[in-house]
Amino acid sequence: MPPPNEQRRASLADAAIALLVESGVHGVTHRAVDHRAGLPAGTASNYFRTREALLVATARRVIEQHQADMAQAARDHDPSAGRGTAADDRTRAIDLITGSLLLSAGQHRTRYLAIFELRLEGLRRPALAAAIDDLSAAMADFTGGHHAEVGLPIPPAAIPAMLVMYGGALFALVTGPAELVTPEAVRPLAVAIVDGGLAAGHDAAGQSVHPTAAGHATQISG
Template sequence: MPPPNEQRRAQLTDAAIDLLVESGVHGVTHRAVDRRAGLPAGTASNYFRSREALLVATAGRVVERHQADMADAARAEPGPASGDGVQRAVDLIAGSLLLAAGPHRARYLAIFELRLESLRRPSLAAALDELMAAMASFTSGHHVDLGLDIPPAAIPPMLVMYGGALFALVTGPVEAVTREAALRLAVAIVEGGLAAARSV
């Protein structure tokens, strides 16, 4: 059996992201995803046998796109560089917050919808926890590649604080998403992560 068409999977999960933002979890059905993606009826169910599998794949798509954004940031600053690694971490996190809460706002609204739904779906919660663990590992490696002065023990609390900051920006007024606000939050994230790592 040939491997699934990854482009088609992406098309379906991107459609599910749009539906999550517009209608919440209850609006995400196989039929609705097919319609939104402009694909024949039954396509989504061929790729995702259950609604839960569709929701998990959609969460995975958000994480995949987030990692691609981080990789783009790394390419803009390839390899370790001289200078204050902590300040560079602040700048990168501020840029990430601006991108996530601005042009990519919908995908993070979608992941928050999924996180709330996971309170009622243990298997979705487990899948999201696995994705977050993979994200922590990816982020740690990303920091090493860039030569940032962030110890591994700081990464988990930084991810929690990043998630909280992003939630505030994404669910608040669009006009509150400014470079200054993102920088203040990024400083708090980095300083809080470093303080947590020192206390371990």
């Protein structure tokens, strides 16, 4: 169990996520976060001295939660699957991303609505945009490690394109009707992400890929 101060920090960020979805960025104030989290007035400002720091912490919370979901998916992965044929690996990658999109746009929909709100706010707040870009670059590295952990031979050059396509698919899913987030609707998107990413990786092989090449998309991938 994390120490109490980390628990409280997480509670404040979770309250900010809920407020972002309900009221947009303008509804996220220290006072509103305290009230939503059920904590004494002044708590949020003790943890996050500025409103911008509060918004950055909220983005970091979404990334941390997404990474936790990916780690759980890796733990649930059957280690006996191992490396298969190229077709087998493609199918496993599609299955993994389908499951991630369904979880993210379904059960955890509010998280990603919140981070899209923050990305848009970053257009007006350069420091917030820079912080999210840094988180996105770290997410790209994490995604590569995740693929290796579950035994998927996805080349690093494919990851930036996959992240951009994943972010676009996730945006469409979380801003559309929730009842349309079904396996039948999501799997074709996962197919496009895997096949498009691998094609882009092949084209980019041997070329320099900037670590924040996908910085202006939400760099989250399953």
